[in-house]
Amino acid sequence: MTESGSGLSAGLSPKGQATATLPRWDPLLRLTHWGVAGVVLGNYALTKEGSSVHIALGWIGLGLLALRLIWGFVGPAEARFASFSPNPMAALRHLASLARGQAPHYPSHNPAGAMMAYALWACLAVLTVTGILMTGASPMKQAELEAAVAAGDWSAVVEEGGDGEENESPGGEALEEVHEVAANLILLLALLHVAGVAVESRVMRRNLVAPMLVPRRRRR
Amino acid sequence: MTAQASSLLAGRRRPVALALFLLVQMFAAVFFVGDAIADVLEGDVGPHLYFEMLVALALALGVGLGALALRQTLEEMKAQDVALASARGALGDVIAAQFTAWGLTPAERDVAFLALKGLDVAEIAELRGRAAGTVRAQLARIYAKAGVSGRAQFAAWFVEDLLGEGLETEPQHG
Numbered sequence: 307m308t309e310s311g312s313g314l315s316a317g318l319s320p321k322g323q324a325t326a327t328l329p330r331w332d333p334l335l336r337l338t339h340w341g342v343a344g345v346v347l348g349n350y351a352l353t354k355e356g357s358s359v360h361i362a363l364g365w366i367g368l369g370l371l372a373l374r375l376i377w378g379f380v381g382p383a384e385a386r387f388a389s390f391s392p393n394p395m396a397a398l399r400h401l402a403s404l405a406r407g408q409a410p411h412y413p414s415h416n417p418a419g420a421m422m423a424y425a426l427w428a429c430l431a432v433l434t435v436t437g438i439l440m441t442g443a444s445p446m447k448q449a450e451l452e453a454a455v456a457a458g459d460w461s462a463v464v465e466e467g468g469d470g471e472e473n474e475s476p477g478g479e480a481l482e483e484v485h486e487v488a489a490n491l492i493l494l495l496a497l498l499h500v501a502g503v504a505v506e507s508r509v510m511r512r513n514l515v516a517p518m519l520v521p522r523r524r525r526r
Numbered sequence: 527m528t529a530q531a532s533s534l535l536a537g538r539r540r541p542v543a544l545a546l547f548l549l550v551q552m553f554a555a556v557f558f559v560g561d562a563i564a565d566v567l568e569g570d571v572g573p574h575l576y577f578e579m580l581v582a583l584a585l586a587l588g589v590g591l592g593a594l595a596l597r598q599t600l601e602e603m604k605a606q607d608v609a610l611a612s613a614r615g616a617l618g619d620v621i622a623a624q625f626t627a628w629g630l631t632p633a634e635r636d637v638a639f640l641a642l643k644g645l646d647v648a649e650i651a652e653l654r655g656r657a658a659g660t661v662r663a664q665l666a667r668i669y670a671k672a673g674v675s676g677r678a679q680f681a682a683w684f685v686e687d688l689l690g691e692g693l694e695t696e697p698q699h700g
Contacts, residue, residue, distance in 0.1 A: 332600050334545035334593075341549070369556040373548060373589070380593045382600050444564035445557050 328517050329414055335385050336518055338374040342367060342430065346492055358449035361437070365445045368434040371427060384413055390420035397421045409510050416506075422499050429492035436485040440478060541603070544596045548589060555585035621684060628671040637664045642681060 331339075345367040353360035378387040396417035403409045409416065415423055441448055454461075507514045562578045565571070621642065625635050640650045647665070651658040665677070674680045 330604075332545075332596075333542040334548060334596060337545050337549055365556060365560065366553060369549070369553040372556060373552040373593075376589065376593055380590070380597055382597055382604070438560070442564055443560045443567060445560050447564070 328411070328512060328514070329384050330521075331517050332382055332385060333521070334373070334377055334381065338370045338377070339518060341370045342374075342426075343496070345370065346430075346496060350489065350493060356441070356448070358452050361441050361445065361448050364434055364437045367430060368438070371430050371434065375427070386414075389414040390417075390423070392421060392424050393417055394421060404506055404509060407509055409506060411512075418502065419499075422495065422502065426492060426495050426499065429488050429495060432488040433485060433492060436481045436488065440481050440485065541596060541599055544592065544599065548592045548596060551585055551589050551592060555582060555589055558582035558585060617684070624684070628668075630668060630671060634664055634668050634671075637661060638668045638680075641665060641668070641677060642684065 345363050349360055349363045349367075353363060377385050383389055390412075397420070398418075400409060400417045404418075414420075503514050506512070558578055559582045562575060562582055565575045565578065621639070622635075625638060630638060636654065637650055640653065645653070647658050647661050650656075651661045654661070669676060669680055672680060672683065674683060
């Protein structure tokens with residue numbers, strides 16, 4: 307709580323006006339945010355499961371997640387984990403104050419948004435790890451396989467023990483199950499996230515989307 | 527670094543360029559780490575693997591150092607913004623206090639502010655919906671109260687403080 311308390315006063319300008327109340331997201335944070343959004347939507351709606359493009363997008367998602375997690379330790383104040391530690395009770399309090407129309411400003415994620423961020427990262431981690439376990443640690447294997455098949459060399463498929471589902475191990479099925487559940491969960495969470503942003507933007511008349519889109523300088 | 531690259535990385539777009547660069551580096555690092563792990567799992571240990579590990583290590587170090595550099599750049603820019611804002615606020619406070627000390631009326635204060643901002647008589651008149659003659663008379667009263675001869679001296683009154691001891695030290699060095 308002291309974290310958000312001191313953060314609130316830091317969000318005020320020297321003259322005490324509530325000008326700098328919306329978070330200033332840095333470019334790396336914005337890039338990883340929209341990158342992850344693109345990867346999740348792309349792999350949900352556009353790519354074929356198990357295809358080399360699906361796998362490549364997954365690896366890109368892992369890279370984005372890793373960079374964001376590093377940024378959580380070395381980034382500027384509003385990107386660091388220390389300024390939005392997970393606190394379910396504070397998240398509930400924030401939602402309650404939002405329902406009363408009195409949600410305070412936070413220099414970083416609000417407590418509910420913070421819980422959402424951690425949940426999304428956990429889902430993304432599970433998704434990428436199960437995906438990698440299913441396809442092998444080499445990001446290029448499936449692409450090489452597809453290239454070989456495209457070139458008419460089916461021996462690669464035979465060597466790998468077949469691409470079909472008939473000789474999959476039970477462990478593989480469990481992985482697939484977890485992968486699918488995590489995928490559905492992350493979509494659900496993403497919808498909740500968008501809904502939360504929309505509600506707070508509307509109820510509190512503050513545009514939470516703009517800081518994630520463009521740097522503040524250009525919005526002024 | 528070439529001149530073009532340094533101009534590309536200069537100013538406000540620098541953090542974006544750095545962040546993009548970090549992203550590409552991170553993708554490469556993840557690729558090499560994954561590939562190295564795959565090689566280990568397949569028992570494919572040899573010079574090739576050691577080199578891959580070296581590349582992965584170099585990329586990971588690059589990401590870490592790049593992230594630190596980006597954070598430093600962002601903090602410097604933030605500090606500049608704060609300094610600029612406080613300097614702006616401080617100058618505004620100084621000007622307002624001086625206007626009060628000179629006993630300017632509210633209308634005169636407005637005109638004086640606009641004059642300091644560099645607007646000419648016609649522009650001030652249009653902005654305030656007054657006749658040019660009125661503005662000219664107000665300016666004359668402002669200059670009289672401030673004890674300056676005209677607009678140039680009026681503006682210099684405030685700039686002088688910012689320049690510090692520039693006038694006295696200049697001849698000694700020259």
